[in-house]
Amino acid sequence: MSRLGLMFERLRNEQRAALISYITAGDPRPAATVELMRIMVEAGADALELGVPFSDPMADGPVIQRASERALVHGVGIGDVLKMVAEFRKQQTDVPVILMGYLNPVEVMGYRIFAQRAADAGVDGVITVDMPPEEATELRAALNAHGVDSIYLLAPTTVPERVRMICDRASGFVYYVSLRGVTGAGHIDLSEVEGHVREIKQQCKLPVGVGFGIDSPQVAAEMARFADAIIVGSAVVRRIEQAEGDLQQIRGSLTEFISSLREAVEKKPQVVAATP
Amino acid sequence: MAISSQAMAYNFPDERGHFGPHGGIFVAETLMRPLAELREAYEVFLKDPEFLAELDADLQHYVGRPSPLYFAERLTRHYGGARIYLKREDLNHTGAHKVNNTVGQILLAQRLGKRRIIAETGAGQHGVATATVAARMGLECVIYMGAEDIQRQAINVYRMKLLGAEVVSVESGSRTLKDALNEALRDWVTNVDNTFYIIGTVAGPHPYPAMVRDLQAVIGRETREQILAAEKRLPDALVACVGGGSNAIGLFYPFIGDSKVAMYGVEAAGEGISTHHHAASLCAGKIGVLHGQRSYLLEDENGQVIETHSISAGLDYPGVGPEHAWLKDSGRARYVAVTDDEALEGFYTLTRKEGILPALESSHALAYAGKLAKKLGSEQVVVVNLSGRGDKDVHTIATREGISI
Numbered sequence: 001m002s003r004l005g006l007m008f009e010r011l012r013n014e015q016r017a018a019l020i021s022y023i024t025a026g027d028p029r030p031a032a033t034v035e036l037m038r039i040m041v042e043a044g045a046d047a048l049e050l051g052v053p054f055s056d057p058m059a060d061g062p063v064i065q066r067a068s069e070r071a072l073v074h075g076v077g078i079g080d081v082l083k084m085v086a087e088f089r090k091q092q093t094d095v096p097v098i099l100m101g102y103l104n105p106v107e108v109m110g111y112r113i114f115a116q117r118a119a120d121a122g123v124d125g126v127i128t129v130d131m132p133p134e135e136a137t138e139l140r141a142a143l144n145a146h147g148v149d150s151i152y153l154l155a156p157t158t159v160p161e162r163v164r165m166i167c168d169r170a171s172g173f174v175y176y177v178s179l180r181g182v183t184g185a186g187h188i189d190l191s192e193v194e195g196h197v198r199e200i201k202q203q204c205k206l207p208v209g210v211g212f213g214i215d216s217p218q219v220a221a222e223m224a225r226f227a228d229a230i231i232v233g234s235a236v237v238r239r240i241e242q243a244e245g246d247l248q249q250i251r252g253s254l255t256e257f258i259s260s261l262r263e264a265v266e267k268k269p270q271v272v273a274a275t276p
Numbered sequence: 277m278a279i280s281s282q283a284m285a286y287n288f289p290d291e292r293g294h295f296g297p298h299g300g301i302f303v304a305e306t307l308m309r310p311l312a313e314l315r316e317a318y319e320v321f322l323k324d325p326e327f328l329a330e331l332d333a334d335l336q337h338y339v340g341r342p343s344p345l346y347f348a349e350r351l352t353r354h355y356g357g358a359r360i361y362l363k364r365e366d367l368n369h370t371g372a373h374k375v376n377n378t379v380g381q382i383l384l385a386q387r388l389g390k391r392r393i394i395a396e397t398g399a400g401q402h403g404v405a406t407a408t409v410a411a412r413m414g415l416e417c418v419i420y421m422g423a424e425d426i427q428r429q430a431i432n433v434y435r436m437k438l439l440g441a442e443v444v445s446v447e448s449g450s451r452t453l454k455d456a457l458n459e460a461l462r463d464w465v466t467n468v469d470n471t472f473y474i475i476g477t478v479a480g481p482h483p484y485p486a487m488v489r490d491l492q493a494v495i496g497r498e499t500r501e502q503i504l505a506a507e508k509r510l511p512d513a514l515v516a517c518v519g520g521g522s523n524a525i526g527l528f529y530p531f532i533g534d535s536k537v538a539m540y541g542v543e544a545a546g547e548g549i550s551t552h553h554h555a556a557s558l559c560a561g562k563i564g565v566l567h568g569q570r571s572y573l574l575e576d577e578n579g580q581v582i583e584t585h586s587i588s589a590g591l592d593y594p595g596v597g598p599e600h601a602w603l604k605d606s607g608r609a610r611y612v613a614v615t616d617d618e619a620l621e622g623f624y625t626l627t628r629k630e631g632i633l634p635a636l637e638s639s640h641a642l643a644y645a646g647k648l649a650k651k652l653g654s655e656q657v658v659v660v661n662l663s664g665r666g667d668k669d670v671h672t673i674a675t676r677e678g679i680s681i
Contacts, residue, residue: 055580056454056566058461059304065448077578103302103565108579130302130565134292155306157468162308180306181466 003096003124004149004172007046008207008228017224017265019044020209021258022100022233024051024064025081026071028245034087035247036240036254041095043255044262049127049231052081052101059102059129061184063234066241078105078114082121089122098125098151098172111142119146125172127151133169140169153177154200154208156192167204173229176200176210184234188213194226217264224265232261286532288602293482293569296605298598301481303568306465315483317388322490327383334379335494338412339369341376343495345502345659350629351646358512358652360645362632362662363499365523372635372664373495373523374405378474380491382409385472392416392471396460398425398453398519399590399637400432401664402476407441417441420459422452425589432668450583453593457567477520478597481568485597492526499659500530507657513538513648516661517640518558518611519591521600523663528609538610541600542644544586545613555584557596558604558611566594571601587616587672588636590664618643623666623673635664636672 001009011018021040025033037048053071057064078101085097099118106114106128118126126143128136133152140150149172154163156179167174178193179185193210200208210223211231223230239257243249288295301311321327335341344364352360365373378395385393393410396419397403403419410417419436423445426433436443449455457480464473478485478492503511514531516524518541531537546554554560557572564573566581574582574594586592603609614622619636622643626634634642638661645660652658666673674681 053580055449056458058458058567059465061462062448069449072580075578077580079578104573104575104581105579107565107570108562108575108577129304130568132301132303132305132308135300135302153305155304155308157306157309159309166305177304177306180468182462185466 002147002149002172003094004047007096008173011046017227018046018209018229019262019265020047020049020098020229020231021045021236021261022049022051022231023236023240024053024067024071025084026053026074026076027067027237027240028070030074030076030080032247033084036250037088038092039251039254040258041092043258045258047096047098049098049100049233050081050085052078052099052105054102054105057102059182061182061234063184063238063241067237078109082117082123085123086121096124097122098127099123100127100129103128103131106139111139115142115146115148118143118148123148125149125151127153127175129153133166151175156180156196160203163200163203167206170206173207173209174200174204175231176208177212178210179213181212183212185213186215188219190222193223197226217260220261221264221267224267230265288599289482289486293486295598295602297563298569298571298601299482299485300570301568302565302570303481304465306468307481310464310468311481311483313388314384317384318483318487321384321387331380331383335376339375339379340367341494342498342502343367345499345506347506348630351626352649354625354629355646355649357649357654358656358658359654360649361503361511361657361659363495363527363659365495365661365663366632366634366638366665370401370405370408371667372401372405373492373526374402374476375408376494376526377476377488377491377522378402378405378409381472381474382413385415385474386413388472390470390472392418392467393474394418394420394460394463394471395474395476396420396453396456397476398422398456398592399588400425400429400436400668401590403441403443404432404435404439406474406476407436407439410441411439418463419443420446420456420463422446422450422456424451425453428589428672429668431671453589454567454581461567477522478525478599479520479567479569479571479595485569485599488522489525489529489599492522493529495523495526495661496528496530499527503657503659509657510534510537511657511659512652513540513658515540515542515641515645515648515658517542517591517637517663518596518600519544519555519593519637520595521597523661525597525599527659527661528603532608539603539608540644540648541609541611542640543611543613544588544591544640545615546585546587548615549613553585554613555586555592555594556613557594558600559613569598571598572596587619588640590635590637591640612644614640614643620673620676622646632662633666634662635666636669638663
């Protein structure tokens with residue numbers, strides 16, 4: 001079974017949602033990334049999402065855009081990101097690592113080479129934000145041949161037939177985008193998200209993760225009641241940005257924040273009247 | 277006049293928007309539904325006589341079509357070769373071909389019940405053309421423009437504001453057209469329920485490349501009739517500048533089935549293709565995915581998009597419409613590039629010989645047409661798309677001459 005599969009199985013037994021935390025590879029500088037990955041795991045992240053820097057991050061809000069720009073100053077490319085994952089894997093063999101980014105760097109490397117190198121490095125899943133499953137047949141086949149999951153996004157605007165189609169093609173889990181907007185936007189509507197996620201779960205055998213706009217332990221705890229994973233990105237990256245390159249401060253503030261999120265997802269679900 | 281009546285074997289794109297390996301739909305999931313809605317609406321209205329009649333009436337009475345096909349006699353004599361005709365898109369309302377597209381898309385927006393219009397702009401011509409039709413329809417309008425371009429094109433920025441649009445300065449990335457597009461996509465994803473995105477060129481996710489082409493094809497249809505009336509024959513060559521490629525596709529499309537009509541798309545070579553300070557994605561790019569489509573792209577070995585350069589803001593874009601990529605691959609059209617200096621010479625030549633100030637974008641086409649005409653005989657005919665007028669560029673040219681106005 002894949003690392004993602006094992007993780008979700010374990011957490012089903014523990015009856016809690018997974019905490020997935022995101023950083024952009026190479027932010028604030030390339031040499032820090034592997035250490036920050038380890039710190040997040042030690043603080044309680046169940047899986048990691050590593051952003052591949054891109055010059056034109058169309059689906060990202062200002063916080064992750066700036067993280068990408070900081071990484072690009074150092075020329076961090078997709079090959080460097082794969083090396084960081086391989087480095088992380090030398091000490092950490094269980095925690096799933098997902099790459100999140102845009103298609104073009106993968107396109108330029110070539111699907112087969114990318115799939116091979118990702119698997120060799122120890123990548124478990126890939127999210128390419130701007131590649132809907134209709135266009136992904138070849139990439140999916142290449143990743144599948146190397147045991148790497150294709151994780152697709154579902155949005156508030158996704159109609160039910162598409163939800164089914166996407167769930168059929170995805171593996172690992174599906175990623176529900178909790179709002180209309182870019183990463184880090186601040187207008188999440190909890191009851192709308194809950195309604196959508198519950199509908200998706202009826203149609204989808206895969207675990208459903210929720211991300212975009214989760215910025216506090218409170219929101220994380222709410223989401224963890226009904227989601228199989230919660231994904232926190234901009235709120236983590238903002239803490240890196242605020243430290244202005246001071247690694248000591250980053251270590252401290254990531255540890256504190258991730259621990260508080262972990263605590264939030266571990267709260268036993270309160271007895272909530274089932275929504276009719 | 278119906279825009280659906282193209283009788284030719286050429287049948288691109290396919291139903292998911294592919295032109296061979298190019299095109300397609302590469303966007304975040306949130307935009308899949310609005311794109312599907314747009315596609316359905318477009319397919320319905322393309323066959324709706326009432327919609328087409330309204331569009332034709334707007335093109336005639338508001339835009340001022342048909343635009344003349346003008347025989348440039350002194351320019352022809354100057355180059356001493358083929359007979360040069362100019363398709364006068366510069367005489368349209370707002371001064372460029374861009375309005376052909378915006379009058380069509382705003383009618384779609386209206387029928388879809390969208391009250392808020394967004395657009396990206398580089399030189400400002402598409403922004404002005406969008407702000408113009410939004411004002412006419414009484415719709416809210418937000419234009420995204422790179423901070424760099426806002427400085428270069430101050431007059432167009434002010435025109436958009438006069439027309440009631442909000443102009444948002446984009447400070448991210450290279451602060452030019454590509455970044456304005458990113459920001460417009462971010463807006464669309466956020467305000468998807470009430471907002472219609474009017475893309476200004478034959479690029480982006482399907483159906484934009486096909487839809488904008490069909491709306492701009494009026495240029496080529498008129499040219500065909502006009503040249504047959506004037507010369508009793510089809511032209512030997514068509515020449516148009518290519519940034520995203522909308523004016524070029526508009527001219528080329530109705531001639532694609534006429535294999536004897538050569539087509540030349542002229543890209544911006546900036547300071548020269550070997551200098552890397554250029555915007556010639558077809559001549560010097562590789563295949564990549566950006567802004568919703570697969571096509572030729574100026575990118576580095578990591579797949580990062582490269583910053584471009586051209587004297588003309590409207591050509592300063594690292595990508596190009598997928599249909600041009602396909603016309604290049606299939607050999608149906610040829611793509612060449614001319615430098616800033618050559619384009620300027622094209623600008624001065626037309627100004628002095630014909631009393632017409634061309635846009636710097638169109639000056640690229642004029643510069644290449646001059647070279648081409650010299651090689652052809654005096655019995656041959658070249659049509660150049662004069663896609664816009666040069667008033668907006670007077671400042672840039674004065675600065676280059678060391679004059680402050």
